[in-house]
Amino acid sequence: DNIESPLNNIPPLSATMKHQIEHYEKASERWDYVPFPALLATQAMQCADKEALVANVEQHGGKHRRALSYRDVHQQSDAVAAALITRGVVRDQRIGVMFNRGNDMLVAMIGVMKAGAAFLPLDPSYPADRLAYMLNDSNAQCLLVDDASISVSQSIWPATKTLSYSHIDLNQTLSDAPTLLPEQLAYVIYTSGSTGKPKGVCVSHAGLSMHVQTIGQCYGMTPDDVELHFASISFDGAIERWTVPLAFGSTLVIRDQTLWSAEQTCTVLEREQVSIACFPPSYVGPLLEWIENTSLSLNVRSWTLGGEAFTRETYFNLQRVISPKRIINGYGPTETVVTPMIWKAYPDTPLESAYAAIGKAVGDRALYVLDGQLLPVPAGVVGELYIGNEIGLARGYLDRADLTSERFLPDPFNDNGERMYRTGDLVRWRDDGVMDYIGRTDDQIKIRGFRIELGETE
Numbered sequence: 001d002n003i004e005s006p007l008n009n010i011p012p013l014s015a016t017m018k019h020q021i022e023h024y025e026k027a028s029e030r031w032d033y034v035p036f037p038a039l040l041a042t043q044a045m046q047c048a049d050k051e052a053l054v055a056n057v058e059q060h061g062g063k064h065r066r067a068l069s070y071r072d073v074h075q076q077s078d079a080v081a082a083a084l085i086t087r088g089v090v091r092d093q094r095i096g097v098m099f100n101r102g103n104d105m106l107v108a109m110i111g112v113m114k115a116g117a118a119f120l121p122l123d124p125s126y127p128a129d130r131l132a133y134m135l136n137d138s139n140a141q142c143l144l145v146d147d148a149s150i151s152v153s154q155s156i157w158p159a160t161k162t163l164s165y166s167h168i169d170l171n172q173t174l175s176d177a178p179t180l181l182p183e184q185l186a187y188v189i190y191t192s193g194s195t196g197k198p199k200g201v202c203v204s205h206a207g208l209s210m211h212v213q214t215i216g217q218c219y220g221m222t223p224d225d226v227e228l229h230f231a232s233i234s235f236d237g238a239i240e241r242w243t244v245p246l247a248f249g250s251t252l253v254i255r256d257q258t259l260w261s262a263e264q265t266c267t268v269l270e271r272e273q274v275s276i277a278c279f280p281p282s283y284v285g286p287l288l289e290w291i292e293n294t295s296l297s298l299n300v301r302s303w304t305l306g307g308e309a310f311t312r313e314t315y316f317n318l319q320r321v322i323s324p325k326r327i328i329n330g331y332g333p334t335e336t337v338v339t340p341m342i343w344k345a346y347p348d349t350p351l352e353s354a355y356a357a358i359g360k361a362v363g364d365r366a367l368y369v370l371d372g373q374l375l376p377v378p379a380g381v382v383g384e385l386y387i388g389n390e391i392g393l394a395r396g397y398l399d400r401a402d403l404t405s406e407r408f409l410p411d412p413f414n415d416n417g418e419r420m421y422r423t424g425d426l427v428r429w430r431d432d433g434v435m436d437y438i439g440r441t442d443d444q445i446k447i448r449g450f451r452i453e454l455g456e457t458e
Helices: 015-028 036-046 070-086 103-114 128-137 147-154 205-219 236-247 262-271 281-292 312-321 401-407
Strands: 051-059 062-069 094-098 118-122 142-145 162-164 185-191 199-204 226-229 251-254 276-279 302-306 327-331 341-345 366-370 383-388 408-410 419-429 435-440 445-447 450-452
Touching: 036 070, 036 103, 036 205, 036 236, 051 070, 051 103, 062 070, 062 103, 070 103, 070 142, 094 103, 094 128, 094 147, 103 118, 103 185, 103 251, 118 128, 142 147, 147 162, 185 205, 185 236, 199 205, 205 236, 205 341, 226 236, 226 262, 236 251, 236 276, 262 281, 276 281, 281 312, 312 327, 366 419, 401 408, 401 419
Parallel strands: 051 251, 094 118, 094 142, 118 185, 142 162, 226 251, 226 276, 276 302, 302 327
Antiparallel strands: 051 062, 185 199, 327 341, 366 383, 383 419, 408 419, 419 435, 445 450
C-alpha cells in the first residue's frame, strides 16, 4: 500500500515486491519469526541488570569504562524510537546512523528498528563524499548523529534532517511500538559496485531474525559469553556480531573509533575475559605475534576469522600459538544476510587445502554449485555458488531493479517461485559435504574484509 509520511511519499509496492512478500509469508512458516527488537526485549526481561554493552568513553581527560545493562539498552532504544516516530518516521524509511564507535551507536540502531524504520550504518571516518552519496542515494529521511560526528554531518547533510542523539530525552517511553512485519526493512548497508558507485543492499527483518537465531545456535552463544566487537560498522559482519550476542544475553565489549594495536586488543581480551573474538584474517598475524611473546591469561573459547579468505599458514599459526577450542571461518556475501555458511575447526581438524574451507549452510538455506547452464556439478568439480531460500536473501538492491535482476535469479530447484543469489564465487563440494572456496568469476577482490569492485576503483 501507499505509505503517506510528512517526510516523504513512498511509492506503491511494485508487483515484484508483492510477489516477494508472498514468498516471505511462505518461508516464515518454516521459521519462528521473532524480530530482533523482540529478542532483545526478552533478554531485558530475563537478565535486566546484566551488562549488555561495555565501552571506554572520554571523560574528565581520560578513558573510563562505561557499561549499559540490558534494561538500559531496552529503555534507551525505546526513547530513540519514540523520538523518531514523533518526527514522522514510518515503515521502510531509511535513517542514517553516524556515531563514533560505542554503546550509543548500537542503542541508536536498535531504536531505528523499533521505530519501524531501517538503519543505514555510517562510519564517520569515511570520506565525506562517500557518506554524502550513501545518504542521498538511500533517500534517508533523517540522520542520527552523536556529538563527535556533528561536524562531519554539517558538511554533508541538511541540519533540518539531522537529529542529535544528545537532544533525545532518554527517559521517554515508547507508548505504541509499531508491528515489525517480516518483509519490511531492518537495515540498508552499502557494498562496492562494479558500475563505479556503491549499491545499497536491503535486508528484511525476517532475514535478520532467521540469521541471528541460527548463527547464535551454531556458535552456542549463552549469557556467560563475552564478545569483543571489533569490525567497522559499515561492514555487514559487524551487524551479525552485535545482534547475535544481544539476542542471546551475552555481554558485548565495543572497540572505540581508533584501530587498536595488537597490544591494546590483547589487553582488552584479557581484562574483560572475552570468550568470543572475531577478526579479519589480515589482523590475526600481528595479534598472534604479540600473544606468542607475552604471558597472557586468555579466556577466548572461539575465534572467528571472516570477511576474506584465510590461508593455511594463518590456520596453523592459530593452532600452534593458541590451540583454540574452536576456529570458525565465516563466509557470505552481503546479499545473503552476512554469513550463510560457516566452517568449524577444532585442535585436531586437518587442513590440506591452501585456504580454509567455507563450510556448510547456516539455518534454512539452499546451496547450489552450478555450471554455466545452471546445472549442478558433482563433488570435486568447480562451479559457481548460488544461494537460495527467500528468507535468507536480501530484498535486493535499493532502487536498482536492473542490478537486482542480474544477481537475484529465479530458483529452478524450487517450485515455489523463490529466488537464488548468484555469488560470483567459484567453489567445489568435498566428499565430506564441506565446501571449498576456489576463486572469483570476475575481478572482485577483498581487502581487510571489505569487498572492492575494480570498476569502482577505476
